[in-house]
Every structure is written in structure tokens, then in C-alpha cells.
Amino acid sequence: MRPPVLDPLFAPVSTLPGIGPKIAKLVSGLVGSQPERDATVADLLFHLPHSLIDRRHTPGIAYSENGDIVTLDVTIGRHMAPPRNSRAPYRISAHDETGQITFVFFHSRLDWLQKTFPEGERRIVSGKVEWFNERPQMVHPDYSLKPDEAEQMPTIEPVYPLTAGLAAKTLQKAMKAALDKVPHLPEWMNEAYLHKTGWPDFAEALRTVHTPKERGDIEPASPFMQRLAYDELLASQLALAMVRAHMRTLGGIARAPNGAMQQAVIDALPFQLTGSQATAIREINEDLARPVRMLRLLQGDVGSGKTVVALAALAQVIETGAQGALMAPTEILARQHFASMAPLCEKAGIRLALMTGKDSQKNRRLRQAQLDAGEIDLVVGTHALFQGTVTFQNLGLVVVDEQHRFGVHQRLALSSKGHGVDVLVMTATPIPRTLVLTCFGDMDVSKLTDKPAGRKPVATVSVSLDRLDEIITRVGAAVAEGQKVYWVCPLVEESEKIDLAAVEDRHRVLEHILGQRVALVHGRMNADEKDAAMSDFKSGVCKILVATTVIEVGVDVPDATIIVIEHAERFGLAQLHQLRGRVGRGDKPSSCVLLYKGPLGETAGARLNIMRQTNDGFLIAEEDLKLRGGGEILGTRQSGTPGFRIARAEDHADLMEVARDDARLILETDPDLKSARGAALRCLLYLFGRDAAIRLLRAG
Ligand code: ADP
Numbered sequence: 001m002r003p004p005v006l007d008p009l010f011a012p013v014s015t016l017p018g019i020g021p022k023i024a025k026l027v028s029g030l031v032g033s034q035p036e037r038d039a040t041v042a043d044l045l046f047h048l049p050h051s052l053i054d055r056r057h058t059p060g061i062a063y064s065e066n067g068d069i070v071t072l073d074v075t076i077g078r079h080m081a082p083p084r085n086s087r088a089p090y091r092i093s094a095h096d097e098t099g100q101i102t103f104v105f106f107h108s109r110l111d112w113l114q115k116t117f118p119e120g121e122r123r124i125v126s127g128k129v130e131w132f133n134e135r136p137q138m139v140h141p142d143y144s145l146k147p148d149e150a151e152q153m154p155t156i157e158p159v160y161p162l163t164a165g166l167a168a169k170t171l172q173k174a175m176k177a178a179l180d181k182v183p184h185l186p187e188w189m190n191e192a193y194l195h196k197t198g199w200p201d202f203a204e205a206l207r208t209v210h211t212p213k214e215r216g217d218i219e220p221a222s223p224f225m226q227r228l229a230y231d232e233l234l235a236s237q238l239a240l241a242m243v244r245a246h247m248r249t250l251g252g253i254a255r256a257p258n259g260a261m262q263q264a265v266i267d268a269l270p271f272q273l274t275g276s277q278a279t280a281i282r283e284i285n286e287d288l289a290r291p292v293r294m295l296r297l298l299q300g301d302v303g304s305g306k307t308v309v310a311l312a313a314l315a316q317v318i319e320t321g322a323q324g325a326l327m328a329p330t331e332i333l334a335r336q337h338f339a340s341m342a343p344l345c346e347k348a349g350i351r352l353a354l355m356t357g358k359d360s361q362k363n364r365r366l367r368q369a370q371l372d373a374g375e376i377d378l379v380v381g382t383h384a385l386f387q388g389t390v391t392f393q394n395l396g397l398v399v400v401d402e403q404h405r406f407g408v409h410q411r412l413a414l415s416s417k418g419h420g421v422d423v424l425v426m427t428a429t430p431i432p433r434t435l436v437l438t439c440f441g442d443m444d445v446s447k448l449t450d451k452p453a454g455r456k457p458v459a460t461v462s463v464s465l466d467r468l469d470e471i472i473t474r475v476g477a478a479v480a481e482g483q484k485v486y487w488v489c490p491l492v493e494e495s496e497k498i499d500l501a502a503v504e505d506r507h508r509v510l511e512h513i514l515g516q517r518v519a520l521v522h523g524r525m526n527a528d529e530k531d532a533a534m535s536d537f538k539s540g541v542c543k544i545l546v547a548t549t550v551i552e553v554g555v556d557v558p559d560a561t562i563i564v565i566e567h568a569e570r571f572g573l574a575q576l577h578q579l580r581g582r583v584g585r586g587d588k589p590s591s592c593v594l595l596y597k598g599p600l601g602e603t604a605g606a607r608l609n610i611m612r613q614t615n616d617g618f619l620i621a622e623e624d625l626k627l628r629g630g631g632e633i634l635g636t637r638q639s640g641t642p643g644f645r646i647a648r649a650e651d652h653a654d655l656m657e658v659a660r661d662d663a664r665l666i667l668e669t670d671p672d673l674k675s676a677r678g679a680a681l682r683c684l685l686y687l688f689g690r691d692a693a694i695r696l697l698r699a700g
Pocket residue numbers: 271272273274277300301302303304305306307308428452453554556558585
């Protein structure tokens with residue numbers, strides 16, 4: 001049961017002033033921690049400002065520079081309404097002793113404009129100045145106050161990440177109300193450590209970062225941010241430690257069949273296992289044979305052949321009579337895994353099924369019945385599916401492909417689907433040790449270090465978009481020679497619509513210039529359309545596939561030899577490497593063309609250089625960590641470390657270690673969180689959404 005003292009923080013955001021049902025949706029999308037529920041007041045409070053606006057700058061109109069946020073003490077002049085039916089803005093002139101400025105408004109209500117900017121009166125106005133044709137103007141000033149109300153204006157204002165349709169002021173107002181709801185909470189930090197660091201308590205830290213006095217307050221090294229980051233890290237480490245302790249008490253099931261099924265799978269492969277594939281399979285077999293649960297991370301660069309290892313592991317478990325599940329991050333990948341595993345499974349006598357969100361109700365029910373009856377040995381599907389209602393007769397092993405955001409909740413959700421379920425997580429990203437710890441806890445790690453024999457590095461060039469025509473001609477020539485080409489379309493941040501237009505445009509142009517059918521796949525297509533496009537490309541009916549980044553993870557067409565990445569400067573390193581990994585999978589030499597639009601910024605230039613210089617995923621990941629933060633490494637779009645809202649792997653790695661030791665000590669001295677500090681720690685777990693672990697305590 002959640003401690004009642006937390007109730008105000010778990011009220012939905014819609015209870016805050018200014019947040020109706022519609023805004024609540026937007027806010028939930030922005031700050032929510034659970035997609036199916038409205039965000040809570042706590043969710044909102046963990047949405048921290050990324051910068052500040054300082055309104056103390058009062059240079060006077062004439063000395064305000066283009067782009068500056070300034071506060072002006074002006075006398076309001078004439079209102080200039082646009083002619084009827086004109087789309088021109090409404091303008092109001094104003095002056096101070098240094099000069100004249102125009103305030104510009106689009107679609108504002110006339111009565112409000114007249115009330116807020118009465119002609120001839122003095123007003124304190126604050127906003128961003130822009131110089132246009134040598135004249136200063138301010139579009140939609142942020143504030144206009146009577147001189148005697150001037151102190152109502154915040155001198156320093158936090159700036160929050162926003163989303164379309166959500167006004168900064170709405171969020172600020174809600175945040176203020178949310179801060180007022182923060183109760184006095186018991187201290188969960190170790191007293192000696194708190195004393196040593198000199199950090200403030202949780203509530204004060206939270207209050208300060210939302211009402212900062214200076215930029216330093218919201219930087220990662222400030223005592224306020226450190227305190228909050230530590231709290232979050234402690235919550236996560238404690239939860240992970242509790243899950244581990246619980247798993248130890250549950251025990252796993254020792255699975256040591258004679259290995260005939262696994263051998264049948266391996267024998268059916270048209271190639272030899274690489275050394276590290278063989279090693280990984282051996283490590284997994286040893287885990288499975290022990291009566292504890294397996295929690296293993298399989299790292300291997302793109303194309304290193306993780307899927308085969310997964311299937312070998314699954315076969316081993318299935319031979320003991322249990323069932324296996326493979327979760328893929330996308331529909332396309334789930335289908336691809338299904339297709340590539342089907343012939344191997346058939347030879348090994350494994351009954352395989354595919355389950356996706358697109359299945360008909362009827363099919364879904366049929367599959368579920370077969371699963372319950374134990375008539376299916378192995379099911380392949382998307383993550384979403386397995387987090388939902390699917391049940392098993394006897395689930396023994398879950399393999400999670402290409403998924404980094406795999407927290408305590410999901411892990412528990414999975415273990416609840418069977419007894420002593422073993423878990424294998426696969427990732428193409430060589431995750432640095434600190435990140436492994438932060439995200440997965442103490443997982444065992446197997447690495448695939450060598451690539452399948454005969455693989456050649458992908459020759460990589462960067463070419464300016466000015467030479468697009470030339471590249472299209474070369475692609476045409478390569479296709480005439482029988483080569484297959486991926487053409488990846490520009491990534492336009494935060495606009496699916498523009499992405500779609502760009503990809504459709506490129507598709508048209510290529511078909512037109514090259515005079516042949518080109519396959520097209522993007523995220524808005526339904527499963528059948530995607531399937532059809534992918535199979536046209538696989539079979540060679542189409543020699544070119546134009547795609548958005550939906551092909552980024554795992555898509556496997558071994559005889560594709562060229563990948564063109566348009567607007568390569570917009571992609572992160574990890575993503576470029578993932579994309580490039582789509583080629584170089586067969587025995588023929590492959591190439592990657594990074595089409596960029598100049599001039600290149602420093603970081604973008606560095607990224608393209610690294611791509612040209614190396615094919616080594618580990619090196620690339622290290623460079624990436626230098627160029628960007630940990631969140632980027634794990635390929636997540638948001639900044640920050642996956643699964644964390646405040647702590648960042650690159651800034652708070654040292655705190656992570658402390659939190660881990662702290663968590664260990666806590667469970668050694670107070671395993672059921674029964675002491676006073678234990679009660680406080682329960683609050684902490686709820687606060688940061690790690691409370692699923694509490695259910696594991698014997699004392700409830
Ligand atoms: P990833 O690690 O990126 O998931 P996949 O498992 O998709 O890689 O494997 C990439 C390709 O390499 C597939 O076509 C697979 O059949 C092939 N492959 C896997 N292992 C070997 C091997 N030992 N020798 C040759 N080809 C292999």
C-alpha cells in the first residue's frame with residue numbers, strides 16, 4: 001500500500017489549475033511515466049527545466065539586441081489594427097526614452113489587447129526582441145504589467161521542454177501548484193552520507209530546481225540536482241537489488257537436457273558458428289543447467305549473429321518441455337525472425353508461432369488457446385504483446401531482442417508469466433559497464449566479438465547532397481549489375497508528416513529517374529503493406545528499397561550491398577552504425593554512402609569522420625559517449641539516460657556506485673524495509689515508480 005503521505009503527489013495532473021482533460025493528455029504525453037494512465041503530480045514535478053530566462057536584463061529599447069529577452073519600461077502608443085479580412089498582424093507601438101518598438105500579435109482578441117496595452121499608459125513589458133529592417137519588434141510579449149504590479153513578473157523563469165499545443169505559461173502555473181502539494185517527507189538518505197554531501201532534503205531540492213535563482217542551480221553538479229539524481233538512482237538500485245534477492249529466493253529451474261534439439265538447430269544452419277557464438281551458447285547452457293534464474297545480456301555488434309544464439313538457447317529450454325518467447329521491438333522484425341526461424345524450427349521439431357498486434361481477434365484467440373494447451377513451443381512477437389495479456393502453459397525462457405528500456409516492471413511482468421523464467425536480453429549496442437549497471441543491474445554478459453567468416457568491412461564515403469544526381473546514377477548502374485540498395489530517407493525531428501513526405505518524394509524521384517519499380521516502407525504503412533514491400537526487396541522483385549528508419553534495427557537482407565543514408569548529418573552515431581549494419585552481411589563487398597547537406601557542424605563532421613574511419617561498433621560507441629550522452633548511446637530519442645528522468649549516466653556515474661553500495665547495505669541490515677528508514681525508503685520507491693519491487697517483500 002502506498003504511504004498516504006504521498007497521496008497529493010499521486011493525484012492526476014488534471015487536478016491542477018489550468019489543466020483540463022485536453023491539456024492533461026498533452027501533459028501526460030510529455031511527462032507521464034505510464035502510457036495508459038494520466039500523468040501524476042509527481043510525474044510533472046520530475047519534469048525539470050532545461051534552461052532559464054533571465055528577465056533582469058533592462059537595456060532600453062535602442063540597446064536591446066536581436067534575439068535577447070529583455071524587460072522594457074514603456075509608454076504604450078498607437079494601436080494599428082489590420083484591415084478587415086487581411087492576414088496581417090495587429091501592431092501596437094510603444095516607446096521609452098531610448099527609442100521605439102512595435103509589439104506584434106497574431107489572432108489575439110481585440111478586447112484583451114485594448115485592456116492589456118491601453119494607449120498612453122506606462123507598462124512593464126517583457127519578451128524577446130527581434131530586429132527587422134533595422135526596427136525592433138516583439139512578437140507576443142510574455143508579460144505586460146502595470147508599474148505597480150511589476151513584482152508579479154518572475155525575474156528568473158525556468159524553461160521546460162514543451163510539446164505542441166502546450167503553452168509555457170500553462171505548464172509553469174501547474175508546476176507552481178504542484179510544488180505547493182509537496183508534503184514533508186521522511187528522510188530516506190543515509191544520515192552520515194547526507195551530512196557529508198551537505199545536500200538539501202528532497203522537497204527543498206525539488207523546489208529549488210523549479211524556482212532557480214541562477215543557472216548553476218539546474219546544472220547536473222548542483223547540490224539540488226545531485227540530491228534528486230541520487231534519490232532516483234537509489235530507488236532504482238534498491239528496486240533492482242530487491243528483485244535480485246527475490247529471484248534468489250524463488251530459484252530457477254535447472255534445465256539440462258541432452259541437447260539434441262539445440263544440436264538439430266545448429267546442424268540445420270547453412271554455416272559454421274563463429275567462435276564467440278559457440279562460447280555464448282555454452283555460457284547460456286551453463287546458466288540454464290543451474291537451479292537459479294538466468295539473467296543474461298548478449299551483446300554483439302550488428303550482423304554478429306545474435307539470432308542464432310537466441311534460437312539455440314530457446315531450443316535447449318524447449319527440449320525440457322517448457323515454452324519459449326522471443327520479443328522483437330518492431331512488427332517487421334518479429335515477422336523477419338519468424339520467417340528465418342521457421343525452417344530451422346521445422347527441422348528441430350519446434351512448433352513455432354507468430355503473434356502480433358495486427359492479428360485478427362480470432363487468430364489471436366486460437367494462438368492463445370494453443371499456448372495454453374502447450375501446442376506451441378515457441379512464440380515470436382512484439383514487446384507490447386508480451387507485456388499484455390498473453391499467457392503460457394509453461395514458459396521457460398524469454399528472449400528480448402534489441403531492447404534497452406527493460407526495467408524492473410517489465411522483468412516482473414515477464415516472470416509472472418511462468419515459474420523461474422530465464423531471461424536473455426540481446427542488444428547490438430556495446431553498452432559501457434556503467435550503463436549496464438544502471439539499466440539492468442548486475443546482469444551476466446556474453447559478447448559476440450567476432451563476425452561471421454567472410455564478412456568484409458563496409459566501405460564508407462561521405463558525399464555532399466549537391467552530388468545527389470551523380471549518386472542516383474551510380475545506384476542505377478549498381479542495380480543494373482544486380483546489386484540491391486537501401487535508400488534511407490532523412491530524419492526530420494518531431495515531424496512524422498514531413499518524414500512521410502520526404503520518403504514518398506524520394507521514392508517517386510528514384511522510380512522516375514531509374515525507370516523501375518522501387519519498394520517503399522515507412523512507419524505509417526500497415527503490416528501487410530510493409531510485408532509486401534520487404535518481401536519484394538528480399539526476393540529481388542524490387543532492387544531498391546526506400547525506407548525511413550524503421551529498418552534501423554535488425555532487418556536482414558543478406559544480399560543487399562549498398563546503403564545510401566540521406567541527410568546523414570542529422571543522425572546520431574549509434575543510429576548511423578545500426579543503419580550501416582544493414583549491408584555487409586553477405587560475402588560481397590558492400591558500401592555505405594553518407595549523403596550530407598553542408599556546411600557540417602563540428603559534431604556532425606566528427607560523426608561522419610568516425611563512420612568513414614571505422615566499422616568497429618565498440619569504438620563507435622565509445623566515441624559516441626564522448627560526443628553525446630548515455631541516452632544517445634542507447635539510441636533513445638529523449639536526452640538523458642533511459643528509464644531515468646533526472647539522473648544521467650554521464651554526469652552521475654559516481655553517484656550510481658554509491659547508490660548501489662547503499663542499496664546493498666540497506667537490504668543486508670533491513671531486508672524487509674521495516675525500520676524507520678525502511679518506511680522512508682518505501683516512499684522513495686513509490687515516488688520514482690519503482691514500487692513493483694515492494695510487492696516482493698515478505699512483509700508485504
Ligand atoms: P544481429 O546480431 O545483428 O541480430 P543476425 O542474427 O540478424 O545479426 O545475423 C545476421 C546475418 O548473419 C544473418 O543473415 C545470419 O543468418 C547470418 N549469420 C549468423 N551467424 C553466422 C555465421 N556464423 N556464419 C555466417 N553467417 C551467419
